[in-house]
Amino acid sequence: MNWFxxxxxxxxxxxxxxxxxxxxxxxxxxxxxxxxxQLLIPDxxxxxNLYAKFMTTNPVIKFTSYGLYAxxxxxxxxxxxxxxxxxxxxGGQGYAVQATRATGTNAGIAKRMGALxxxxxxxxxxHMGQFxxxxxxxxxxxxxxxxxxxxxLYAPVKAAFSNIGFVLFYxxxxxxxxxxxxxxxxxxxxxxxxxxxxxxxxxKFLGNAYAxxxxxxxxxxxxxxxxxxx
Amino acid sequence: MLKEKLKxxxxxxxxxxxxxxxxxxxxxxxxxxTHKVQASEHMSFLEMLDVLNExxxxxxxxxxxxxxxxxxxxxxxxxxxxNGQPHGPQRGTTTCQLHMRQFNDGDVIAIEPFRAAAxxxxxxxxxxxxxxxxxxxxxxxxxxxxxxxxDGNSIPIEKDLSGQAFDAATCIGCGACVxxxxxxxxxxxxxxxxxxxxxxxxxxxxxxxxxxxxxxxxDEEGFGMCSNITxxxxxxxxxxxxxxxxxxNREYISATLGSNKxx
Numbered sequence: 001m002n003w004f005x006x007x008x009x010x011x012x013x014x015x016x017x018x019x020x021x022x023x024x025x026x027x028x029x030x031x032x033x034x035x036x037x038q039l040l041i042p043d044x045x046x047x048x049n050l051y052a053k054f055m056t057t058n059p060v061i062k063f064t065s066y067g068l069y070a071x072x073x074x075x076x077x078x079x080x081x082x083x084x085x086x087x088x089x090x091g092g093q094g095y096a097v098q099a100t101r102a103t104g105t106n107a108g109i110a111k112r113m114g115a116l117x118x119x120x121x122x123x124x125x126x127h128m129g130q131f132x133x134x135x136x137x138x139x140x141x142x143x144x145x146x147x148x149x150x151x152x153l154y155a156p157v158k159a160a161f162s163n164i165g166f167v168l169f170y171x172x173x174x175x176x177x178x179x180x181x182x183x184x185x186x187x188x189x190x191x192x193x194x195x196x197x198x199x200x201x202x203x204k205f206l207g208n209a210y211a212x213x214x215x216x217x218x219x220x221x222x223x224x225x226x227x228x229x230x
Numbered sequence: 231m232l233k234e235k236l237k238x239x240x241x242x243x244x245x246x247x248x249x250x251x252x253x254x255x256x257x258x259x260x261x262x263x264t265h266k267v268q269a270s271e272h273m274s275f276l277e278m279l280d281v282l283n284e285x286x287x288x289x290x291x292x293x294x295x296x297x298x299x300x301x302x303x304x305x306x307x308x309x310x311x312x313n314g315q316p317h318g319p320q321r322g323t324t325t326c327q328l329h330m331r332q333f334n335d336g337d338v339i340a341i342e343p344f345r346a347a348a349x350x351x352x353x354x355x356x357x358x359x360x361x362x363x364x365x366x367x368x369x370x371x372x373x374x375x376x377x378x379x380x381d382g383n384s385i386p387i388e389k390d391l392s393g394q395a396f397d398a399a400t401c402i403g404c405g406a407c408v409x410x411x412x413x414x415x416x417x418x419x420x421x422x423x424x425x426x427x428x429x430x431x432x433x434x435x436x437x438x439x440x441x442x443x444x445x446x447x448x449d450e451e452g453f454g455m456c457s458n459i460t461x462x463x464x465x466x467x468x469x470x471x472x473x474x475x476x477x478x479n480r481e482y483i484s485a486t487l488g489s490n491k492x493x
Contacts, residue, residue: 006493007486011417011455012445012479082455086413089454091347096249096262097340099314100410103472104460111412111459187458193480195473 019188021075045154052153083114106183116180123173161225170222174215181211242270247338271331295354303327306402310355311342316406316465324467346414348451361451368447369440370423398425400468407462413454418462421478438485446493
């Protein structure tokens, strides 16, 4: 086997892929949240719709978005592969009594990253089908700003978020994303070997803050929409 | 004499119910067997098992097979899972150093072998841990010609560094990390062995090749991957730190990308 393939299929190499794609997705979440906060500007969706047009037409962003889709799939597929390999390594016979301890604070989440990730993936499929797919397929109403036709992505957002079912779906999904981030953020640094007496406490703090604030920011948008439209 | 001694000891103050895993061999199916045992709180866990075996032998039954050697916490033989915890409830302690005062009269204690695909059961509580030996053989050594011992102070080593290397070197290779890990990963063991040598000047010479070969062998043996759960650190009788895993990851990545060595 070629040395590079061997590296990427080794136990550490596989985790490295999880770590790097995970970190990319972590950064993406921040960009996505900043963009989405424009939904809260009281201008009937003009700022958000213009932003959505920019995000779907700018060539640099288009190129990055293909990377994003690839990384989401790579992160998910590699995650499932790891789950299967780890299960195989554990062997068929489990313990009759399960009581192992852990020194880390996120052990409960760490053990369930595969399940949490799968929930997040299902959320992503529904979420992208609801907005991204409509935007790409162009079956959206059109708004005209300064004589330019722009897809009105704001309309389906407003419609979805006046439905209590969707609001709950988004808020609960954010809880799962938060848990996934709570472990994933700090774990990705440990996997890269970036463990340091001086910096690790800060990375852990930042990871916990990120895992609370980013999903909270996302969850607030449907809640605010719902309350405003009541 | 031993029999008399054990008989005396068995007049203990604790009545225990043991649920012990019995399995004739790797080919046979195993199951739990329930036994009553009287023990003294001053006994070690292994001494309590000795009492059980004496009883079984006197009843002309097959004694429970379990591994033990030094009985002073440094050989790493006494591997078993007690009430769901490798080496039992007391932190930083091997089974042989675990005393019955950690339990109460009337307790039910479940005793199982270490579970991992790479640690197949040989008999009862004994598992085959030769996968660890093969990991050591792949790089857990330094190549020096034998001869007169050099003066210990001829190579200056920073105290902090030698301390870290020594902490890693306290790993007794018992396999509790693998038994505790939901993924049956051997990263804590392998990283302790890599760290112990790679941190020191004598080990630096072969550092890149060592980490590549040892990780490669670890993967070949079919151990799982690290999810940074830290169960290994909590259950390790020598309290080896997961910082070693980060160090191994770092050294593996740099040895792969930054040296001309391959596994």
